[in-house]
Amino acid sequence: MLVVIETTLIYTFLLGSLYLLVSLGFSLICGVLRIFHLGYAYIFTATIYFTWMFMSLFGWGLIPSIAAMLVIQAGIAIAIYKGLVVRYMHQEEILILGLLFVAIILEQAALRFYPIQAGVYLETTMIPGLSKIGQVTVSNQLIFAAILGIVVTGLFVLFFLKTKLGLAVRAISYDVYSSRLMGIRVERVFMFIMVLVLIPVILATLAIAPIWAVDPSMGWGYMIIAILVSVLGGLGNIKGTIIASYIIGFCHSVVGFVINEPQFMGLSALIVVLIMLIVRPQGIARSETVW
Amino acid sequence: MELEVKRDRLVLRARGNKWEWHIEPRYWRNPLIYVGILIIVPVVVYFVYRPLLPTIIEANLLATIAIPLALMTIGTGRMNFGPQFYIGIGGYTAALLSIHYHLNPGLTLIAAALGGLLFGFLMSPLAIISGGLYYSLLTLLFPLLFLELTLIFVDLFKGDTGLAGIAPLVSVGSFSLNLLAYTFITLIMMLFYLFIVDKILRSRYAVPMAAINDDEEVANGIGVNINKVKIISVAIPAMMIAIIGWFYAHYYGTFSGQTFLPLTFMLKIFMVTMIGGRTQIYGAIVGGYFIAFLELILIRTAGDMASLIFPIILLILLLVLPEGLFGLYRKRRYREYKPTLHVRR
Numbered sequence: 001m002l003v004v005i006e007t008t009l010i011y012t013f014l015l016g017s018l019y020l021l022v023s024l025g026f027s028l029i030c031g032v033l034r035i036f037h038l039g040y041a042y043i044f045t046a047t048i049y050f051t052w053m054f055m056s057l058f059g060w061g062l063i064p065s066i067a068a069m070l071v072i073q074a075g076i077a078i079a080i081y082k083g084l085v086v087r088y089m090h091q092e093e094i095l096i097l098g099l100l101f102v103a104i105i106l107e108q109a110a111l112r113f114y115p116i117q118a119g120v121y122l123e124t125t126m127i128p129g130l131s132k133i134g135q136v137t138v139s140n141q142l143i144f145a146a147i148l149g150i151v152v153t154g155l156f157v158l159f160f161l162k163t164k165l166g167l168a169v170r171a172i173s174y175d176v177y178s179s180r181l182m183g184i185r186v187e188r189v190f191m192f193i194m195v196l197v198l199i200p201v202i203l204a205t206l207a208i209a210p211i212w213a214v215d216p217s218m219g220w221g222y223m224i225i226a227i228l229v230s231v232l233g234g235l236g237n238i239k240g241t242i243i244a245s246y247i248i249g250f251c252h253s254v255v256g257f258v259i260n261e262p263q264f265m266g267l268s269a270l271i272v273v274l275i276m277l278i279v280r281p282q283g284i285a286r287s288e289t290v291w
Numbered sequence: 292m293e294l295e296v297k298r299d300r301l302v303l304r305a306r307g308n309k310w311e312w313h314i315e316p317r318y319w320r321n322p323l324i325y326v327g328i329l330i331i332v333p334v335v336v337y338f339v340y341r342p343l344l345p346t347i348i349e350a351n352l353l354a355t356i357a358i359p360l361a362l363m364t365i366g367t368g369r370m371n372f373g374p375q376f377y378i379g380i381g382g383y384t385a386a387l388l389s390i391h392y393h394l395n396p397g398l399t400l401i402a403a404a405l406g407g408l409l410f411g412f413l414m415s416p417l418a419i420i421s422g423g424l425y426y427s428l429l430t431l432l433f434p435l436l437f438l439e440l441t442l443i444f445v446d447l448f449k450g451d452t453g454l455a456g457i458a459p460l461v462s463v464g465s466f467s468l469n470l471l472a473y474t475f476i477t478l479i480m481m482l483f484y485l486f487i488v489d490k491i492l493r494s495r496y497a498v499p500m501a502a503i504n505d506d507e508e509v510a511n512g513i514g515v516n517i518n519k520v521k522i523i524s525v526a527i528p529a530m531m532i533a534i535i536g537w538f539y540a541h542y543y544g545t546f547s548g549q550t551f552l553p554l555t556f557m558l559k560i561f562m563v564t565m566i567g568g569r570t571q572i573y574g575a576i577v578g579g580y581f582i583a584f585l586e587l588i589l590i591r592t593a594g595d596m597a598s599l600i601f602p603i604i605l606l607i608l609l610l611v612l613p614e615g616l617f618g619l620y621r622k623r624r625y626r627e628y629k630p631t632l633h634v635r636r
Contacts, residue, residue, distance in 0.1 A: 036424055038431075087610075093370060093569070094613055096427070097561055100554065101606035108599040220554070224435060227428050235424060263443040270436055277429070281420050 004258050006134040008250070011257050014142050016249025017149035021204040023226035023233075023241060024153060025197030031236020031290040032173045032193045035085060035092065039099030040226060041219030042106040043198060046073055047205040048214050049110040052120045062123065066206070073202065074195050081194045086187070103219065110216035125210040145207035152200050157238060160291050169193065173236065173290035224266065232273050234283030238291050243284050247272065326482060329576075333474040337467065344470040346587045347580075348542070351477035354579030356535055357563040358484045358572050359528035362491060366500040366524020367418040368507055372431035374560055377529045378551045379437050380410050381536025386454040386546040387447075396460050396541050400534065407533020411526035418521045434552045441548035453547025460541035473542055480538065481576065484531060488572050500524060559586075562605050568617030577616050 029037045050072050054065035080102060088095040114120050127140035160166035168189055171179040180186050204222075229248055233240030248269050256262040276283070292305040303310045336343045360374045381403035388394045388402050417429055441448035448454065461472045491497060499520050502510035511517055540546040550556070559582060567578030585604065589597040612619070 030424075036427065084610075091613065093561075093565070094609060096372075097558065097565065097609055098606060100558060101602050101609065104555065104558065104602045105599065105606065108602065112595070112599050220435075224432060227432060231425055231428050263439075266439050267436055270432060274429070277417075277421055277425065281422070281425070 003135045007136050007257050008253050010133055010136050010138065011253030012246060012250040014138060014146045014249070015252050016246035017146035018142070018204065018208070019149075019225055019229055019249055020153050020242060020245035021145070021149035021200045021207075022222050023229035023245060024156065024200040024238070026223070026226035027230045027233060027236055027238065027241040028156075028193060028197050028290065030230055031238075032169055033085065033089075033190050034176075034236075035089065036096055037099060038096050038223075039080065039102040040201075041223040042076075042103040043073065043201040044205045044219035044222050045103075045107055045110050045216055046076065047202045048120060048122060048209060048218070049114055049216065051122055051206075052114065070198075070202065073198050077194045077198055078191060081191050085190070085194070107216045107219070114216070116215050120214055122206065122209040122214070124206045126207070139211050141207065141211050145204065148203055148207055149200075152203060153238075153242065156200070157291065160238070165189070165192070170290055225269075228269050228273050232276055232283055234285040236290060237283075237285035240283055240285030247284075329478055329482075330475075333471060333478070337471050341467050341470065343587075344467075344474050346583050348470070348474050348477050350580040350583035351474070351481045352535060352538070352579075353560065353563045353582055354567075354576045355477065355481045355484050356532055356560050357567060357575035357578060358481070358488050359531035360560065360564060361572050361575065362488050363524055363528035365492070365497075365504050366528075367426075367521050368504045369418055369426045370430075371525075372427050372557065372561075373434040374532055375551050375557050376414075376430070376434040376437055377407050377410065377532040378536035378539065379434060379441075379548055380406050380529075381533030382540040382546040382551065383441075383448065383454070383536075383548070384533070385537040385540040386457050389457045389540070390454055393458075396458060396537075399541070400537055403533050403537035403540075404530050407530040407536075408526055410533070411529025412522065414529065415522040415525035418525050419518050431554075431557075434557065435554070438548045438552035441552070448548065451547065451549050453545050453549065454540075455545040457540050457544050457546065459544060460538070477538070480535070481579075485572060485576070487531075492572070558602070558605070562609070565609055566612065566615045568615035571615070571617050574615055574617030581616065 025043070026037060026040050029035060029040075047069060050069040051062070051065045054060045054068045055062065060068070080099070084095055084098045084102070088098065125141055127144045129140050130137050131140050131143060160170055168179070168184045171182065171184060172186055172189055176186055225248065229241060229244045230236070232247060233242075233244035251268050251272050252265045255268045256265045292303070295302040295304070300314055301312045303312075333344065333347055336347065356374060356378070360371065363371055363374075384403045384406040385396075385399040388399045389396070394402070414430075414433070417426055421429060442450050459469070460476065461469055463469055463472055492500075499510065499515040502513065502515050503517055503520055507517060536546075536551070539551065563575055563578035563582050565578070566581050567574030567576070582605075586597075586601060589601050589604075593600050
């Protein structure tokens with residue numbers, strides 16, 4: 001019984017923190033821009049494949065390749081914002097389909113130039129080896145990713161609470177029109193958020209790249225988790241996102257590691273979200289503001 | 292009998308009766324002309340270039356999916372991002388019953404339709420309890436989770452390879468004749484769906500649907516039974532889409548979720564809707580043919596690159612023609628009622 005409780009708690013913490021890192025960006029975009037970023041999946045793929053492209057094509061080291069990838073990702077995010085979000089913010093069906101197409105185009109490009117047989121692998125291990133916590137053995141890299149998730153979320157919360165720009169973001173998430181009247185340059189903040197959300201996703205992808213499978217369609221699975229977390233959390237509220245991440249993490253840890261039926265992890269999370277929607281349709285926290 | 296050629300029409304007189312046909316293109320609005328073209332084209336293709344028949348079948352099926360989807364979108368006032376879920380329901384129901392119980396296609400049709408209706412009813416409360424964005428997000432997830440289930444229960448669904456050995460729908464001797472028969476079956480399905488949905492959208496039942504589409508709160512205020520309309524608007528189109536899944540299963544003889552449940556297939560359906568002109572049911576036919584033939588041309592000309600070029604072209608078309616091809620026509624002709632697509636909560 002003790003082992004069961006130990007396993008549940010440890011994996012709830014590890015998976016929950018990781019899911020927080022994965023879904024923070026999606027939730028922020030929902031909360032601030034009030035759009036549904038279905039192209040979110042591309043960020044995971046682009047992180048791995050652009051880094052690999054610079055390493056294999058130009059023979060650059062890991063750090064310069066990551067730096068170049070960051071520049072390209074920021075460029076893509078700005079292009080998406082200016083080309084799609086600004087133009088079609090009020091025609092959401094076009095926006096959503098357009099974002100989905102962007103993700104599919106990047107996935108297909110990765111698949112075309114670096115198929116699975118190409119053996120793409122990024123050595124981004126920060127802490128190698130395994131650790132034994134009680135009766136449970138876990139990868140040190142996973143523990144690192146989980147701690148990273150908490151630290152990054154903490155920094156984001158501090159940023160939103162303690163900085164002037166953070167205040168502007170919170171104001172916009174509360175009421176765009178009033179924020180505009182108060183002199184906030186809403187479009188610039190939107191663009192900033194589009195770039196800012198890349199950070200947790202890129203960090204999450206780089207942290208899990210050495211321990212979990214990497215392929216061009218990897219982003220969809222993570223995006224589904226981000227969607228479930230965001231829906232459960234209340235679409236855009238960080239408090240809700242934090243609680244929802246750990247609920248989904250708990251659900252996955254029970255189904256995957258205690259009941260030992262990992263194939264039902266996705267389904268169990270969806271059932272939890274559906275029950276939550278019936279009981280509390282607005283999600284855990286009402287997304288009136290980002291915090 | 293006397294045939295007179297006038298400037299804009301042909302006039303036929305016989306035994307005191309008179310028939311007129313407009314020969315100026317601007318008067319060609321009689322649907323029978325287009326139905327005639329849709330009937331003649333497969334016959335011509337059959338005699339001229341038979342490899343095109345599967346593409347015509349695909350075009351008809353894409354349009355057939357888009358037509359009930361338009362009805363669902365208008366009636367619920369929300370965008371369902373997972374119509375392929377019902378294709379999966381219909382397809383797997385037909386496939387499993389055909390393979391394990393050797394039921395004939397007639398009986399599997401009834402089962403698939405009932406399966407679609409049942410799941411439509413089960414899903415319909417979602418359109419009531421969840422707002423626009425929530426609804427879109429959840430409907431997007433269902434087909435993906437269904438796909439996951441098909442990969443988990445490999446013994447039942449046969450995973451990636453799918454279920455094989457489903458009884459064919461028609462068998463008239465030669466392969467080419469079978470294809471022609473399938474083409475006409477899909478054409479009949481498409482026209483039947485078009486007729487039904489057109490009748491519904493022109494009837495008094497469309498008024499509460501349009502009211503919900505425009506503003507749910509106002510509709511509620513004027514006494515529209517929103518829940519009832521939404522449940523019907525989900526369940527009936529779900530059944531119609533499930534029947535297309537039934538057809539796919541019996542047409543291919545195999546059925547795999549990997550073909551129909553991923554996002555790529557959903558995007559194709561949505562592009563048919565968008566190219567056709569957003570929930571414009573006649574435009575769905577134009578969209579279906581456009582998408583199916585564009586894909587064919589790309590596969591023939593671009594080979595491996597087709598899977599990359601196809602979404603790029605679709606993205607460009609989405610941005611260049613926000614009202615679709617039918618929108619070009621509508622620019623010159625006033626549309627009485629234009630439903631909106633709500634995604635935002």
